Amino acid sequence: MVLVREAARLFNSKELAAVASGEFDFLLKVASRYRERLDENFLVRDVFECCFNDFKDSYRNEYYFKNLVARKILVGRHSLKSATMVSEFRVGLNKADCVILNGSSTCYEIKSEYDSLSRLPEQLDSYLKIFDKVFVITTENHLSKVTKLVPASVGILKLGKRGALSEVKPATLSNQDVDVEMLMSSIRKTEYLMLVENIFGKAPGPLNGSTYDACKQMLELVDSSTLRAAFCKTLKTTRKIDERFACALPDNMLAAAIEYKFSAANRAGLIDNLNLAFSKDAICITRSSEESGMS
Numbered sequence: 001m002v003l004v005r006e007a008a009r010l011f012n013s014k015e016l017a018a019v020a021s022g023e024f025d026f027l028l029k030v031a032s033r034y035r036e037r038l039d040e041n042f043l044v045r046d047v048f049e050c051c052f053n054d055f056k057d058s059y060r061n062e063y064y065f066k067n068l069v070a071r072k073i074l075v076g077r078h079s080l081k082s083a084t085m086v087s088e089f090r091v092g093l094n095k096a097d098c099v100i101l102n103g104s105s106t107c108y109e110i111k112s113e114y115d116s117l118s119r120l121p122e123q124l125d126s127y128l129k130i131f132d133k134v135f136v137i138t139t140e141n142h143l144s145k146v147t148k149l150v151p152a153s154v155g156i157l158k159l160g161k162r163g164a165l166s167e168v169k170p171a172t173l174s175n176q177d178v179d180v181e182m183l184m185s186s187i188r189k190t191e192y193l194m195l196v197e198n199i200f201g202k203a204p205g206p207l208n209g210s211t212y213d214a215c216k217q218m219l220e221l222v223d224s225s226t227l228r229a230a231f232c233k234t235l236k237t238t239r240k241i242d243e244r245f246a247c248a249l250p251d252n253m254l255a256a257a258i259e260y261k262f263s264a265a266n267r268a269g270l271i272d273n274l275n276l277a278f279s280k281d282a283i284c285i286t287r288s289s290e291e292s293g294m295s
Contacts (some may be wrong), residue, residue, distance in 0.1 A: 001164060002029055002032060002033040002052075002111070004033075004054045004055075004058055004059045004242060005059060005061075006030075006080055007030045007051050007054065008027070008031055008051070008055065008061055008268070010026065010027065010047070010048060010061060011048070011051070011052075011063050011252075011253070011256055013256070013259075013260040013261075014269060015027070015109065016253075016256055016260065016262075017262070017266055018271060019044065019257075019269075019273055019274075020265075020266040020267070020269035020270035020273060021047065021266065021269055022197050022269065022273060023117060024044070024101065024278075025034065027044060027047055027091045028278065028282055029282055030047055030051060031047045031278070031282075031283050031293055032283050033050075033281055034050035034051070034222045035280060038050065038280065039280070040279060040280055041277050041279050042277065042278060042279075042280075043274065043276065043277055044273055044275070044276050044277075044278070045250055045274040045275065047272070048064060048250065048252055048253065048275075049104045049250065049252060050242050051235055052064070052067075052252035056162075056163050059137065060112055060113070060145060060159065061112060062097070062110055062112060062115075062256065063160065063255060063256075064256040065097070065110040065112060065137055066097065066098055066110070066259070067143070067251075067252060067253075067254055067255040068159070068163065068165060069097075069098045069100070069108050069110075069137070069165075069255075070098075070254040070255045070258055071251055071254055072165055073100060073108075073165075074100055074254075074258075075110050075228055075254070077190070078102050080112050080241055080243040080247070081243065082102060082111075083100060083101060083102040083236070084100070084101050084239050084240050084241050085099065085101075085241065085258050086096060086098070086099045086101070086235065086239050086258075087099075087255065087258055087259035088259065089107075090186050091130055091182065091183050091186050092126045092185070092186070093122075093126075093128075093140055093282070094119070094122065094126050094127070094253055096108075096123075096127055096131075097109055097110040099131065100111070101232050101235050101236045101239070102131065102232075102236075104132040104228070104229075104232055105130070105131045105132045105228065105231065105232045105235075106131065106132060106133045106135065106171070107127045107130075107131040107133070107134045107135070108135050108136075108157075109124065109127065109134065109135070109136050109137070110136075110137050110138075111136055111137070112138070112139065112140075113137040113139050113141040113142065113144050116144065117142060117145055117149060120136070120146070120149050120150075121149055124136070124149075124150060124151060124154055125151075126182065128151070128174045128176045129176050129177070129179035129182055129185065130176075130178060130179065130182060130183050130228075130231070131173040131174065131228075132173055132174060132228055132232070133153075133155065133172070133173060133174065134153070134154045134155070134171060134174065135154065135155040135156065135157050135171050136150055136154060136155070136156050136157070137156075137158075137159060138156065138157075138158060138159070138164065139158065139159065140274060142157055143156070143168065147168070147169070150169070151174075153171065153172045153173070153174055153175065154169075154171060155167065155168075155169050155170050155172075156168040156169040156173025158161070161169050165240075176224075177224050178224040178227045178228060178231075180216055180219045180220050180227075181216065181259070183219075183227070183231060184216060185272070186213065187231075187234075187235070188238070189211070190211070190238070191234055191235065191238050192212075192219075193211070193214050193215065194234050194237070194238065195215075195219070195230055195231060195234045196215050196218055196219065198219075198230045198234055199219075199222055199226065199227070199230045202277065204217075204218055215290055235285050241257070241258055242267070245262075245267050245271070246258065246270045248271050249271065249274070250268070250271060250274070267283055282283065290295075
């Protein structure tokens with residue numbers, strides 16, 4: 001029997017790319033776990049649905065959290081037309097799990113029951129130097145410790161047993177000055193050039209041969225509220241989600257559509273192949289092949 005942690009690989013970029021290109025060996029192996037739940041003739045998307053439902057019941061991993069943020073906050077409160085989300089956004093030595101950019105920037109740091117809290121203070125300190133608001137999303141297991149660790153301005157969301165996100169503590173606007181160097185190191189050259197243009201109306205000439213230094217010098221003259229607003233506006237443009245692709249996938253794949261970089265061919269292949277049908281005989285054949293050492 002495939003364990004739920006192994007089955008969870010179905011949602012990583014490698015296995016999704018395999019399904020997109022028509023390779024179903026691992027998917028059928030996972031399907032063997034859900035044999036009793038699947039119809040005699042089932043679709044590829046049904047295996048993903050069974051697997052994701054397992055997350056809610058027995059393995060609330062980071063992907064499960066990210067998908068909830070995408071579905072309940074990005075889509076539920078905002079819209080793919082007016083907001084965007086970035087996963088694994090580098091901030092200094094840390095990576096913010098989810099950042100939603102709408103009229104402002106909000107960072108969501110995930111601390112599942114499988115995560116350590118040892119680096120949380122350092123992570124939050126860096127996020128408050130860039131983003132308007134910061135939340136920690138956690139479970140009952142970590143709630144009391146997280147409550148003691150977070151600064152006054154950081155909010156807390158708790159993931160309930162039924163998949164609901166409830167606000168334990170609201171977030172307030174960060175009162176820290178923007179760390180320009182940290183902000184610039186977190187984004188691409190094209191983005192900090194666009195950021196300068198959004199504020200000053202033109203790109204800078206190089207300072208001593210360095211465009212980076214010229215941009216940094218100009219951005220250090222800008223007050224933090226203006227800089228945060230321009231940062232949000234810039235990334236809403238440069239990190240826009242492929243709305244058509246995201247909406248063509250089932251809800252359980254929304255986080256994957258946002259985070260992973262699929263080629264055009266893989267996007268089309270994934271959409272098409274999710275609707276392919278298999279019979280339970282295919283599961284039996286796959287298992288027999290494994291047992292005989294052929295797979």
